Amino acid sequence: MLLHLLNRSAASSHVYRDALRAMAEDDCLLLTEDGVYSALMPLAEHFSAVYGRLFALREDLASRGLEGRCAEQIVIVDMEGFVQLTEDADRVVSWF
Amino acid sequence: MSDRSPMPMLVVLRHAPHGSSWLREGLDVALVGAAFGQSVTLLFIGDGVEALVKGQQTGPLGQKGTHPTLDMLAMYDIETLLVDAESLAQRGLIETDLQLPVTLVAPERLPSLFAHHAPVFNF
Amino acid sequence: MRYALLVQGAPYSHQAAHSALRFAEALIARSHRLETVFFYHDGVYNAQRLATPPQDEPQLVDAWCRLHHEHGTALLVCVAAALRRGVVDERESRRHGKQGHSLESPFELTGVGQLVEAAMTHDRLITFSP
Amino acid sequence: MATTTIERWVRVEGQEIALDPEGYLVDMTDWSPAVAEALAAEEERELTAEHWEVIEVLRDFYARYEMAPAMRPLVKAVGQALGPEKGKSLHLMKLFPDSPAKAGARLAGLPKPTNCL
Incomplete structure (x- = not known):
């Protein structure tokens, strides 16, 4: 299992598409930095294929005033x- | 190199030439890996496929291009050049637009590429 | 586990270096070892000894140095990326006939080979990019 | 092109050629065979025909790829140009003791390697 990190908002960058295409069925995706803008609906819908394996970093949400407004399909860590996610993954791939 | 990886190393190139140094610096990592005897696979995806377009030149102020470096890859025994077919199609490009022979990768093959290479460097 | 970080963002321009430091503290708190931080691309600016942020902002250069002193983390800076951007140590300054040097100690200039090696010899390599 | 400070000069055929602190050309366009001879003489090296053919390979490599080769590709390029007998690191080490890629780059007037490997 690989962990993918994404630090771009789906509203401003298409890199999330490549990240999603590179993900295997059990890979996880963690939204960090500006990536957490995608943790809200409707942007979060772009990630429907990986619901259940989709995470967002709490401190990046909080600093951007978004904590508590996250889509319910997203696990906040x-x-x-x-x-812990990096411990569980064999490798970590960053998309930026 | 003390610990040679049992899997080939993957360098993912996602940035176009000239606009930033990501492509050049990513290629440098590939060259150094190969110089150390590591087997290296390159994957061009997203804007990275623009790196392969024929007819590139030096930029203004003599800014070096990366196209001569691509020609040099064979001298470093880097021979596996993979191109994401979808990225190519999205940009209106076809294989004959590219300066080197490459292998097109279908979208469903991408996950196994990432799973079967280590280390993976994403630039 | 033995961790290596790859930092590619300049401090104060992007969040990457700040995120990397936060991650470094968190992994050490979970009893892992942070053995290597490799600075590449604009990340080499993290090693600038003349960086002078205002007192009420995070002191990133100091924070990296503290990791080295308290946890033995090697702070490796790609020499080719650093030289282009004016981050030079005394030896390279002499080699190129320059006045002065700008690399904070204990950061060390080194080759990209060390990055490839770190990726193969550590359990995890995590990249923080702008 | 002078990215490096001039440390000293070497006189070649009546012209002053600028060198950096490690004896590399400051301006790559100053290179000529006579300059290579002068640089070799500083190292008390005599350039034989075997040196010259490797210098040619280095200059061709740079002209094609805009980069000076590391040891491995240099060995390969020499092998391709001069045959498998000479495409061996042993042969290059004999001609340029210490570091063939670095010493060769200096004599061939290529940019100074960045200590990257």
């Missing part, structure tokens, strides 16, 4: 959760 803190920094420790981020580290």
Whole structure:
């Protein structure tokens, strides 16, 4: 299992499409930095193929005033959760 | 290199030439890996496919291009050049527009590429 | 586990270096070892010893140095990327006949080979890019 | 093209050629066979026909690819140009002791390697 990191908003960059196409069936995706803008509907719908394996970083949501407005399909993790995700993955691939 | 990886290394090139140094610096990582005897696969995806377009030149102020570096890959024994077919089609390009022979990759093959290479460097 | 980080963003321009530091603290808190941080692309500016942020902002260069002193983390800077951007140590300054140097110690200039090596010898490599 | 400070000069055929602190050309367009001879003489090296053919390979490599080769591709390029007998690192080490890629780049007037490997 690979963990993919995405730090771009789906509203401004198409890189999320390549990231999604590169993901295997059990890979996970963590939204960080400006990537967390995609954690809200309707942008989150772009990630429907990976619901259940889709995470967003709490501190990046909080600093942007978005905590509590996340789509319910997204699992929010803190920094420790981020580290845990990297422990569980064989490798980590960053998309930027 | 002390610990040679049992899997080939993957360098993913996602940026176009000239506009930024990502492509050049990504290629440098591939060259160094190969110089150390590591087997290297290149994957051109997204704007990275623009790196292969024929007829590129030096930029203004003598800014070096990356097209001579691509010609040099064979000297470093980097021979697996994969191109994401969808990225190519999205940009109105076909294989004969490219300066080197490449292997097109169908979308369903992408996940296994990432799974069967290590390390993976994404530029 | 043994971790390596690849940092490619300049401090204060992008969040990448700040995220990397936060991640570094978190992985150490979970009893992993952060053995190597490799600075590439604009990440080499993290090693600028003349960086002078206002007192009320994070002191990134100091924070990296602290990781080295407290946890033995190697701070490796790609020499080719650094030289182009004016981040030079005393030795390279002499080699190229320049006045002065700008690399903070204990950052070290090194080749991209060290990045490839780190990717193969550590359990995890996490990239933070702008 | 002078990205590097001039440290000293070497006189070649009545012209002053600028060198950096490590003896590399400051201006790559200053290169000529006579300059290569002068640089070799500084190292107390005599350029034989075997040196010259490798210098040619280096200059061709740079002209084609705009980059000076690391050791591995240099060996390959020499093998392709001069035959498998000479395309061996042993042969290159004999001609340019220490570091063939670096010493060769200096004599062939290529940009100074960045210590990247």
